[in-house]
Amino acid sequence: MxxxxxxxxxxxxxxxxxxxxxxxxxxxxxRKGSYFFTEIRAGLATFFAMAYIISVNASITSQSGGTCVCPPTSTDLCDTDTEYLLCLQEVNRDLVTATAAIAALTSFCMGLFANMPIALAPGMGLNAYFAYTVVGYHGSGLVPYEVALTAVFVEGFVFVALTILGIRQWLARAIPASIKLSTGVGIGLYLTIIGLTYSAGIGAITGAQATPLELAGCAPEFLTEEGVCPNSEKMRNPTMWLGIFLGGFLTICLMMYRVKGAIIFGILLVSIISWPRPTPVTYFPYTPLGNSSFDFFKKVVAFHPIGKILAVQRWDVSGYGGQFGLAFITFLYVDILDCTGTLYSMARFCGAIDERTQDFEGSAVAYLVDAFGISIGSLMGSPPVTAYIESGAGISEGGKTGLTAMCSGLAFFISIFFAPIFASIPPWATGCTLIIVGSLMAQAAKDINWRYMGDAIPAFLTIAVMPFTYSIAYGLIVGILSYTLINTIVYVIEKASGGRIVPPNKHEKEPWTWRIPGGVLPGWLTRAARGKKDFWKGDEQTTGIEEVVERKSEASSGAGRVGEAEVVKGERPEKAA
Known part of the structure; x- marks a missing residue:
């Protein structure tokens, strides 16, 4: 064409x-292989893979009760209080608008300013922690909804400070190579778990009591109180098979034959088949919830302004000192590891990582967009915003630049007005897409250093803990701590024995040092220190002798070493240019 x-x-x-x-x-x-129409298609793929968050985040977060007040005298936490439930419905619709709005703003800014194909939205997992632990079901948790939003707002500005000082960027670069590679693999398995569950997938697995996970595949109405499928109903849910064959195998076949837009086609086909009501695979069954969803779907175009949850922060937290601090610290460390791991893995997935500095282009701006997005989102009543691993769907479609994220952001903006349509994409339409993206991300496992156990065991723990705990942050914590412990023990024994007791194959260990090329301080600060007037801009135009001088200065400060080949290569500016 x-x-x-x-x-x-x-x-x-x-x-x-x-x-x-x-x-x-x-x-x-x-960025080689990046083309305008490919970026647009990739942005749409990311949006369709993420569209479930519009309704799911609203559903989860509204379970906290929002600004609705449940009387302390209620014996059932207002589960049967009609007035409270009507208020809750209004909060849910507020959150639909808030979710789409903050996803649109942050995704568009990520693409425009950081030039990364990564979309953002309120984080799954973080929203559950916000709703069920911090605020609690219908306000029965640690702190009120307004105080929890204050903690999220403050967290965002703490992230701004950490980013300006370069701490978040250094953390991502200083993580050992085996942990970085395993993070991408772990996120791939994490995506697979999501794609297999009921909440955002095909419903092929469920939690159980006798075993951590169990085969499912039954219609939701057959789930027992423990969330388990009866043996007679397992693997008999027609929506699961619809997702597997049309959202899964059909999409895979189209991808194998390099059909452009294969992922989008699969998601749309399953969604359209699932919308008519009198079918076994309908997304709108004749139940109270199905009727409510179908009534919303029939509106097609509807804009609901944010009313009850807009800028409701409570700044006087003196009465909740300990609980406020606990919520703030938990949000801080979970979000910093979650977002850092996701951004780095997605950057590697799209080929934007600089192998010399172990950083990616626009990293500081990307972290700043995330940080400001957290605070702005809290003003809209939303839990913390984070980078989304579903961005891998767009990257696998060929997305490499910020145009992908901007397209996703525009789609989220449009969905504010077409929320009934985009909130009605069934989870089984996107479940197999997440599994396919997970398989693509798992390819990084081949590059992990499996030869030396000091690298291999922490990498494996990272891969395993992420999906099994349903948390990227916990996987990174376990991986980093185990890497530190194992290799510190080896180091101490070696020093104590005078170098006589060492693992036989220690020479196969990947080297690690905190002195990363590029230095610890952020690039803008080092550029300002050497007198660069437009210090906020990168050094992409720096070539030839100037590049050699810069690298020599880094080496002399302990930030990196320059080989003789690099010096020779840079002696002729015209060739370097």
Whole structure:
């Protein structure tokens, strides 16, 4: 299709193409294989893979009760209080708008300012912790909803400070290589678990009491009180098979034959088949919940302004000192590891990692967008915003630049007005997509250093703990702590024995040092220190002798070492350019 090729080429050669570093733009760091229409298609793929968050986040977060007040005299936490439930319904609709709005804003800004194909939205897991632990079901937790939002708001600005000081970027770069690679694999398995569950997938597995996980596949109405499928009903849910064959195998076949938009096609096909009511695979069964969802779906176009939860922070937290501190610290460490791991893995997945510095382009801006997004989202009544691993769906479609995230952001913005449509994409339409993306991300396992146990065991623990605890943060914590403990023991024994007692294959261990090329301090600070007037801009134009001088200065400060080959290569500026 010549007109598509010609349009891609013209846009790449325009200022827009150079800004986003499209293939053919002539930018020194252009991203090979990135084309305008591919980026648009990738952005739509990411959006459709994430669209479930519009309704799911609203559903989970509204279980906290929001600003609705349940009388202390209630014996059932207002489960039968009609007035309270009506208020809760209003909060739920507020959160639908808030979720779409903050996802639109942060995703668009991530693409525009950081030029990364990564979308953001209120985090799954974080929203459950917010709703069921911090605020509690119908307000029965540690602190009121308004105080919890204050903790989220403060957390965002703490992240801003950590990013400006370069701590978040250094943390991502200083993590050992085996842990970085295993993080991507663990996130792939984490995506697979999500794709197999009921909440955001095909419903093939469920939790159990006798075993941690159990085969499921029954219709939700057959689940027992413990959430287990009876043996007679397992693997008999028609929606699961619809998702497997059309959302899974059909999508895989289209991808194998390099059909563009395969992921989007699979999601849309399953969704459209699931919308008519009198079918076994309908998303709108004749139940109170199904009727309510169908009534919302029939509106097609509807804008619901945020009313009850807009800017309701309670700044006087003196009465909740300990609980407020606990909520704040938990949000802080879970979110920093969750977002850091996701951003780094997605950057590696799309090929944006600089192997020399172990950083990715625009990392500081990406972390700042996330940080400000957390605080702005709290003003809309939302739990913490984070980078989404479903961005892998767009990256697997070919997304490499910020145009992907901007397209996802625009789609979220449109969904504010078409929320009935986009909130009605069934989870079994996206479940197999997440599994497919998980398989693509698992390919990084081949690059892990399995030869030396000091690298292999922490990597394996990282991979295993992420899906089994349903937390990226916990997987990183276990991986980093086990790596530190194992290798510290080996180091102490070696020093105590005068170098006589060492593992026989220690020479196969991957080297690690906190002195990473590029230094500990953020790039903007080092550029400002050496007198660069436009210090907020990167050094992508620096070539030739200037590059050699810069690398020598890094080496002399202990930040990195420059080999003789690099010096020779940089002696002729015209070749470097």
């Amino acid at each position: 010549g007109w598509i090729h010609n349009t891609n080429l013209k846009i790449a050669q325009s200022p827009v193409g150079r800004y986003f570093r499209l293939d053919g733009s002539g930018h020194p760091k252009e």
